Each structure stands twice: as C-alpha cells, then as structure tokens.
Amino acid sequence: MSLLEVENVSRHFGSLVAVRDVSMSVEDGELRAVIGPNGAGKTTFFNLISGFLAPTSGRILFDQQNITHLLPARRVWRGIARTFQVTEVFPELTVRDNLRIAVEVAAGYRLRPWISRQAAAEISARVTDLSDKGGLADKEDRPVGELSHGDQRATEIMMALALNPRLLLLDEPTAGMGDQETYNITRLIRQLHQDHRLSIVLIEHDMRVVFHLADRIMVLAEGAMLAEGTPQEIAANEAVQAAYLGEVA
C-alpha cells in the first residue's frame, strides 16, 4: 500500500481552478518531485496535502486513513511535515531554540510547564544531532534571522525533520540559492532520503536538482497532471518538453 494516496483532488478559487482532478500515489521511502511551469498549481497542491487549504473535491489518504479535512497540526502528529517556498522559521530565536521547539513538540512536551533534567538533556542531545546533520553546528547560538538564506533553509528542513515525519514535503528547497548553497541542500536532502528511508515530495524548479534526486516525477501544467514517470520517461516525454522543458531551455 502507498503511504500517501491523493485521489482526484481539485481546488477552486472562485472561478479559477488552481488544481484540477489530480491524483498521486507516493510509496514508502520514495522521493517524488513535482514540477511544472509557474502558476501550474504546485504550491496549491502542496497546501492541500499539508492541510493549509481544503480541497474543493477529492480525497487524501495517508497511511490508509482519510486526512482530507484534518487540521494542519493533526497531520503533523500523524507524520506529515513541510517546509515553505518562503522560509518559515522563528527569526529572533537562535538556531538551537528553533530546533529545540520542534524537538520538544515532537516529544509531546508542548504543554509541559516544567521539564526534568534528564528530559532536557535528551532534548539537548537530539538538538545537537540535528544541528550537526544540518551543518549548523557553528551557528547554533545565532538568531536564525541573521543567517544566510541557505542556512535558514537548512534550519527549516531540520525543524521539519525534528518532528520525525514519515512524509516530508519540501516546497522549492533551493529557491533563490547560489550554486554552493544549492549543492549543500541537495546533498542534505539526498542524505535524509537515503539514511532515514524518508519519503519526500518536493517541488523544484532547478532541473539539475530534480533529475539528480527524484525516483519519480510528476508534471503539473495549468492545474492538471500532464505526465508522471521516472526521470528518463519524463525527459523523453514530448508533451512535457513542449509545455515545460522546452520553455526553460
């Protein structure tokens, strides 16, 4: 059975149809890329999966449970974590505190008015581990708002990872980054995918990143699904070339 099963979802904004009858099924441990020209409905599609928006019609199953109308926080509790196209972190708090909040929430401590020494030490160890993995060890005590775009993005991804998700949704993780930063983030995503067998769905514009990372690719155009397949199949698909790849190249 698939981990995520999206069945014929549509989303209307008034007369505009942002997402039209799209279906997708993501297997456990798969890395799926969603690509498409600007305005294709990729982010809206993501918002439907993560609960930021409710679909106008259609159904979303996660781990065989219907989550179509579940609140975002409850989807997180079931194991769906996401990042945003414009990085969303806690800018005035340090990298450590950003990660710590995520770790504490994941540990079920969010309502705790106190914390034992032992629990605090366990949390702290996990935070250190995440910050090392994200390449943030030497910036831990700086407010995230002061860091480079790439480091803010890495913090956001590690916060999502702190939630121990079963499915990670990444909305344009390399948007606005230079070559070196893009390389670092790509390596980080690859590592997470391989080391943790984490299922990932990512929206991406950078085709090098997409073809380097993805097991399968879904192409959206004008809100509808244009094609779906392995990177080789997508690269060879004429409709995709016409609608999208040709336009970029």
Added chain:
Amino acid sequence: MSMLGRRGPDIAVWLLLLALPYWLNWVGGYTSLGSRVLVLGLAAMSLNFLLGFTGVLSFGHAAYFGLGVYGVGLTIKYLVPSTLIGMAVGVIAGSIAAAFIGLLIVRLRGIYFAMVTIAFGQVFYFIAYRWNSVTGGDDGLSGWHRMPIDLGFATVDILGNDKAFYYLVLVSFAVAVAIMAALLRSPFGRTLLAIRENERRARFLGIPVDRHIWLSWVISCMFVSLAGTLYALLNNFADPHDLRWDQSGDFVIMAVLGGMRAFWGPLIGAAIFVVLQDYLSSETANWMSFIGLFFVLVVLFFPRGVLGIVQRRAAP
C-alpha cells in the same frame, strides 16, 4: 556568561524590591507609591505575558483587572470581611470570565482581536457603571477596607501599616512573577515564543495555536485580576474607571514604555508611569499629555522601550 552574570539583574531587582520601603522615602517617595508601582507593574507584566511573549495584543485587560477590583471589594463589603478570601474571589472571577470570553475570541488575530477585547471589556465597565445598588455606579464602591490578615499564630495589620501591606503586595507579585518566569523557560513557554515569532511555522510544527493562545490569555488575565485585587486593597476603593478601556491602554503603554521583549520591561514602564503621574499630577491637571509626549518619544527613538536600550548595550 557566568551564572551570576546572567542572574545578576534578577537578583538586583529582587533586592531593590525587598528593601524598597527602607530606601524609597530617602529618595523622596513613600511606601504606598512603591505598592502602586508593584501592583501596576504586575498588571503590565501579566499583560506582557500575552503581548511580548505570545505576540497577541489585548486592549481589554482592564476588564479582568476590574473584576479583581470589584471581586475583592464586593466580597469584603457584602460577604466575608477577609482580605485573602476577597482576593481569591477576585482572581477566580477574572479567570473564569477570561476563560469563557477567550473561547469566543481566540480565533481572531491582530486588530480584530484587540477590538473585540475592548468591546468585551466595555461590557463589564457598563455593568459596574450602571448597577448603582450593588457597585455604587459612577461613585465607585466605598464603605469597605482591607482587613488584617490572620495567620493563625499572628495577625498582620495591613490596614494601618503601609509597610506590612507593601510586603503582602510583594509576596503576591513574587509568586505571580516566578510562575510566569518559570513558564517562559518551559517547553510550553517556548511554544508561545514560537507563536509570536511565526504562527504559520508553529502550526506546521504541530502546535495547536489557538489552544496555546487561549492558555496564554487565561494565565495573563488571571494574574492581571490578581493585580486588580491588590489595587482595590491599596485604595480601599473600587473605581469603575479601573474597568474602562483607557485603563487597558495604560497597561499597554507601560509594557511598551519599559520594553515588551524584556521580562522586567513592563515593571520599569509601570515605575516610570506611576512616578511621572505622581509628580506631574500635583503640578498640572494635564499630566497625561506629558506622559503621552514621553511615550511618543520613547516609541520613536527607542522602539524596544527603556530596557531595550540597556539590553542592546549589554549585548556583545
């Protein structure tokens, strides 16, 4: 930073407050002025738990402050002549009202939240203002005063002895402030900071944001109603003005003046406000315009408040 270095300012504040009745006269003040600073400081710090550390602006905290005021006044006047029972009634009344009203308004954000808090606050104001037979209406609730506290082995005369009353205020203040400080250092407190910093991120970390804002609101209102009970005891009087929206505005001014990102900021703001008011109101009836001018200057030139300046200097 060393432990003492980090704790230094806290220790200094507590020592100053502990010794206040013994040095305040020496610098030209008087003990009940100190009590006033502490009471309004507690109100402003309670408001700031919500404003500065959860990022939610309330313009209606006077309602819960006023429920504390009338709770203690009405209890002592009509029910039981006991200071502590009166305080308990005031705090419980304020907290229950906040819990119910909170349920209705917790989904609102920003200016809408602020406006609705004013609206609910005015409801309580008009009840106190109009219900002459019980609350004394426009004239306020008089004909009662704080009662000596019986500890079993000794009786503390907080009515005749200003210093004894100051220490009752200080103990209440210390308990409330210690609880708020501990909460802000806890995982729960960090979820509030998270909501202040970025509500969307908080929600997508799995924090049920509305519920946490509700909790922060109730905690904040509970301590502001505690401040209200102390304020009524300080004055031996309940004034309907204590419930009005401009009183809520005063709390916001105190918090912003002192620095709402600093834990002690609102206390400093309250001290400046109360001392200026005490000094200026003996000189001119238009004292509020001077406080207003001072407030504008601080907001223009030191947007992080008086403590914000100090902290920036101290930062490496």
